Amino acid sequence: MNNQILIKGADVFDSANGESKVRDLAVKDGQVVDPSSLVNPQIVDASGLTAMFGLWDCHAHPGGLMYDLSAAGYFEGPAEWAVRAGSNLLEAATYGVTGIRAVADASRVDIAWAKALAEGKYLGPRLLCAGAGIRTTGGHGTAFPRRPTDAVWEIPADGADEMRKVARSLVEQGVDWLKLMITGGLYSEHETVEDSQFTDDELVAVMEVARNRGIPVAAHCGGARIAERFSELGGRSIEHGYALDEKTAATLAKNGTWLVPTISVTHDVEMMENDEWPTHAKEKAVVAAKKHAEGLMACIAAGVKIATGADLNPIGPKTHREITLLESAGMSRLQVLHAATASARELNGLGAQTTPTPGTAADLIFVEGNPMTDMSCIERPKGVMTFGRFVIPIGG
Ligand SMILES: [Zn+2]
Structure with a gap:
């Protein structure tokens, strides 16, 4: 050839x-x-x-069901995730999404796809993967009181020793990134987006393993003060950043920590209606939307690097939607185009x-x-x- x-x-x-x-x-x-x-x-x-x-989705869950009202995902195994991830990834490339960072996917499905795509077995996007996300017991991603029956997309760890063990086991599986669920999210009634779910010694322990192994860390992180702590410990990207302020923005800029705002999650009201979000989640999103956009603008003003990530499926159309919504939220067109392409490449180690x-x-x-x-x-x-x-x- x-x-x-x-x-x-x-x-x-x-x-x-x-x-x-x-x-x-x-x-x-x-x-x-x-x-x-x-x-x-x-x-x-x-x-x-x-x-x-090409465009990037730096916050994807290729095999995920996303907002899964019927909880179908809890009765699935790796096979279902693998099929869904594959079709989602291959389709995304036809939408011009040439790079994807998977930040928590089940049962090493993302790791297998990343390898197959890089080897050219399938024509599709470049994929960087984090394997399963790391959370605390009862932390973000827990679906009270359900537990997955077979597929593992998050691994609970408690205490510094368990954090080190889980992080090292993911490194052993061949991940490019580690993903931490540091704070709560919008969808669960049982947590806030601001408060840390990790103790400081847990965070320090996992960050030390990552630093020793040269693995960048992405954090699902809503709150301002915990975002600053993560950044000071060498965190590479804050995901969502629902409630950041000027002080956080200055810290992220100083340390070169990226923000992947996933603005769709609070701004795409049409999606929330179509996906039949529960009332408490919609209300939380609407309340968060203004602060979310303000935090993004504070980061832009401070010179924080931004990269696009939609956090929604299917990846192709939702990446386009995220790009449009970022411009509506106040980013300039050039800033959006840079965030969707070159900045995302740099975040993922492809040069500046x-x-x-x-x-x-x-x-x-x-x-x-x-x-x-x-x-x-x-x-x-x-x-x-x-x-x-x-x-x-x-x-x-
Ligand atoms: Zn996510």
């Missing part, structure tokens, strides 16, 4: 400044390379299209480049129009490439 491709004539977008310039893009072995290094490449005409880094240049991973989309004047063009990709291979060929 010829894995050398020369893509000619595209307007190449740069999320540092919103400008696009016509230049050829050379791709070899999954990377953008210097055009002069190609030998007999496949030539692809992309004139008239804008080329840019803001436009495809030699040495960057060739996860690209090709769209008709200029996303700065019509952002909806990113929802209809005319070409999608991951790992340097076309998932949707241009003109095909």
Whole structure:
């Protein structure tokens, strides 16, 4: 198979400044390379299209049922999760989502898919995975009084020793990230979004293991003070950040901690209606929405790095929705496009480049129009490439 491709004539977008310039893009072995290094490449005409880094969902649960009123997920095993994750992931790429970070999925389903996708067994997105999330007994994700029968998407740990043990067992399974459920969420009646569910010694212990092993940590975290503590301990990304303030924003900016706001979770009222959220959860979300958006804007003002994540399925359409809602919540278009592409790549260790240049991973989309004047063009990709291979060929 010829894995050398020369893509000619595209307007190449740069999320540092919103400008696009016509230049050829050379791709070899999954990377953008210097055009002069190609030998007999496949030539692809992309004139008239804008080329840019593909979109990211940095907060996904590919196999999850999300808001599962009938509690069907509690009677499922890994097989059901694996099937759902696979179709969700493969479909997401056709929506231009070329990168996904799974932050708590069941029974190593995400780890298996990440490997299969990276090996090219399926054409789909780049996937980084956290395996099961880590929570305390009775902590966020508990569905009182139900327990999963077979699939394990969160592992309870109590005390510093158990935290270390669970974190190390996830490292042994081959995760790229660790995910901690530090505070409560919107959906449960039995917890608040602000209060920490970890003791300080538990948090310190798990962060030490992560630091020793070079594994970044993402935290489901609503509250301001506990977000600051997580950031000071080296946390890489705060998820949701429902109740952050200016002080938190300054701390995250100082420490280089990302915010993945998942604004859909409090702002997508239509989704809450369609998914028949219970009244207490809807009320909690509506109350949280204003503070959530204010915290996001405080983070933007302080220079906190932002990356997109929807926290909802199916990943493809919900990522598009998250991008639209972030702009409505007050982010500039350029900030949103940067958060959805280059910033998310940087969060996931793919480098800080803001436009495809030699040495960057060739996860690209090709769209008709200029996303700065019509952002909806990113929802209809005319070409999608991951790992340097076309998932949707241009003109095909
Ligand atoms: Zn989540």
